Amino acid sequence: MFAHGITDCIAALAFLVSxxxxxxxxxxxxxxxxxxxxxxxxxxxxxxxxxxxSNLMWVAxxxxxxxxxxxxxFQHPDAIKWRPTVILxxxxxxxxxALALGRKKVLQWILGxxxxxxxxxxxxxxxxxxxxxLLAGITNLVVAYVFSEQMWVIFVAFAWIxxxxxxxxxxxxxxxxxxxxxxNEVIEMEADLPESE
Numbered sequence: 001m002f003a004h005g006i007t008d009c010i011a012a013l014a015f016l017v018s019x020x021x022x023x024x025x026x027x028x029x030x031x032x033x034x035x036x037x038x039x040x041x042x043x044x045x046x047x048x049x050x051x052x053x054s055n056l057m058w059v060a061x062x063x064x065x066x067x068x069x070x071x072x073x074f075q076h077p078d079a080i081k082w083r084p085t086v087i088l089x090x091x092x093x094x095x096x097x098a099l100a101l102g103r104k105k106v107l108q109w110i111l112g113x114x115x116x117x118x119x120x121x122x123x124x125x126x127x128x129x130x131x132x133x134l135l136a137g138i139t140n141l142v143v144a145y146v147f148s149e150q151m152w153v154i155f156v157a158f159a160w161i162x163x164x165x166x167x168x169x170x171x172x173x174x175x176x177x178x179x180x181x182x183x184n185e186v187i188e189m190e191a192d193l194p195e196s197e
Contacts, residue, residue: 007045008060008160011038016157020150027149031068031080038064056091063087081144084156088137088163095130099123124174132167 014037019030038061045051063086071079136159143155 007038007041007057010041011035012157012160016153019153025150027077027080027153028068028072028075030153031064031071035061035064035068059090060087063090077149078144081140081152084140084159085137088133088140092130092133092137095126095133099126099130125171128167128170128174132163132170136163136166 011034015030015034018033019025019027023029023033042053042057042061046053064083067079067083067086071077140156140159143159144152147155
């Protein structure tokens with residue numbers, strides 16, 4: 001998740017700067033640069049740091065390339081404006097589906113096993129992420145269609161920080177209420193471990 005946040009932040013800043021300063025507010029070429037910057041970062045992460053690219057990062061790149069291609073082919077910037085919402089709603093839908101199917105560790109699939117938590121925590125985090133990303137996707141569309149394109153570009157460059165803060169804040173609020181249940185699960189997990197010789 002940390003790598004995704006950094007890569008998305010750098011690409012979003014490249015999008016913002018290129019939109020206002022290099023491409024004379026041409027959203028199409030700014031979006032192309034966004035995808036190029038994202039892809040180059042993936043190469044650096046994989047080749048230089050030898051880190052695995054998470055499923056979330058692949059989804060972000062795939063959706064980004066698709067929306068930019070559609071926007072350029074049809075000369076309609078709405079496809080680019082929908083990119084954040086498609087990614088956010090995809091994650092939200094996967095989390096809701098996982099909860100409905102009883103697969104509480106879906107976030108481990110999304111995040112690429114960057115963190116390991118007990119089942120209760122994962123289900124709580126899954127609910128928080130599902131709701132946060134659902135609302136974030138709605139917010140993106142509201143800003144995209146109510147405000148000017150320039151305001152949307154500024155918003156989308158910094159929105160990931162706000163969405164992350166909101167999700168983290170809610171998790172910090174929820175965690176103390178789940179503390180006792182998680183503690184009991186950890187005790188049960190430790191009891192199930194084989195005794196060391």
